[in-house]
Amino acid sequence: MTTGILSAMAQEQAGLGERLDEVRIERYAGREFHVGRWHGREVVLALSRIGKVAAATTAAALIERFGVSRIVFTGVAGGLHPSVRVGDTVVGTEFVQHDMDASPIFPRHEVPLYGRSRFPADAELTGWLAQAAQAVLDDSDLIDETTRQRFGLLQPQRLHHGLIASGDRFVSGAAESAALRASLPEAMAVEMEAAAVAQVCFDHGLAFAAVRNISDRADDTAHVDFDAYIQEVAGIQARALIAALLPLLPP
Ligand code: ADE
Numbered sequence: 001m002t003t004g005i006l007s008a009m010a011q012e013q014a015g016l017g018e019r020l021d022e023v024r025i026e027r028y029a030g031r032e033f034h035v036g037r038w039h040g041r042e043v044v045l046a047l048s049r050i051g052k053v054a055a056a057t058t059a060a061a062l063i064e065r066f067g068v069s070r071i072v073f074t075g076v077a078g079g080l081h082p083s084v085r086v087g088d089t090v091v092g093t094e095f096v097q098h099d100m101d102a103s104p105i106f107p108r109h110e111v112p113l114y115g116r117s118r119f120p121a122d123a124e125l126t127g128w129l130a131q132a133a134q135a136v137l138d139d140s141d142l143i144d145e146t147t148r149q150r151f152g153l154l155q156p157q158r159l160h161h162g163l164i165a166s167g168d169r170f171v172s173g174a175a176e177s178a179a180l181r182a183s184l185p186e187a188m189a190v191e192m193e194a195a196a197v198a199q200v201c202f203d204h205g206l207a208f209a210a211v212r213n214i215s216d217r218a219d220d221t222a223h224v225d226f227d228a229y230i231q232e233v234a235g236i237q238a239r240a241l242i243a244a245l246l247p248l249l250p251p
Pocket of ligand 1: 076077078169170171172190191192215216217218219222226
């Protein structure tokens with residue numbers, strides 16, 4: 001079974017592609033796909049790029065060209081729910097496109113002609129991903145104390161499960177994140193890709209799971225927090241997460 005592993009940006013995959021065993025790089029649809037083995041598992045690593053369409057293109061390529069049988073998405077997100085702090089991790093149980101709105105023809109958030117607004121995560125794959133994410137959060141040596149203090153990473157960093165909202169906007173304003181909370185009160189985090197990949201996997205009957213480490217609170221300083229976090233923390237966490245996940249997956 002080949003596992004596709006996606007992140008939006010290079011910092012969220014921390015150069016892992018080059019470290020695969022027996023790696024071969026294939027260029028397709030303007031993207032680089034690192035095909036190889038790691039921890040004895042067949043994997044294809046790729047960057048989805050940013051936004052729903054780019055992510056859907058990459059997911060479709062993983063499925064149709066590289067024959068992956070499950071897709072995992074890792075990366076960072078903005079915290080939306082009041083209980084979610086910077087440094088926490090959110091494992092997606094469901095995914096919604098917060099900017100999908102074909103009302104009044106279809107209810108707000110419903111993806112036209114699917115009769116649904118939410119796409120589910122695969123429970124088994126999500127269980128392994130959550131186990132790996134918890135192991136990363138429990139490793140107190142992973143992020144040094146100076147970096148922890150700089151980002152105000154409170155211990156313990158917590159693992160949440162719930163709805164992840166995706167849309168083609170970097171949410172960087174208190175008013176905008178408040179509006180999102182009002183329209184989707186149960187949403188834990190906001191980012192720009194997972195719901196699109198979830199829809200592609202749904203179309204193909206493939207297992208999908210996503211985990212997001214919280215880089216910012218999607219408020220007025222989100223862009224500053226995001227930039228620094230992605231440089232200094234995201235890569236370390238991503239490498240540890242993928243290393244913890246692969247041994248859990250059935251070969
Ligand atoms: N990814 C990380 N932070 C984000 C934010 N505030 N909005 C959208 N995507 C994000």
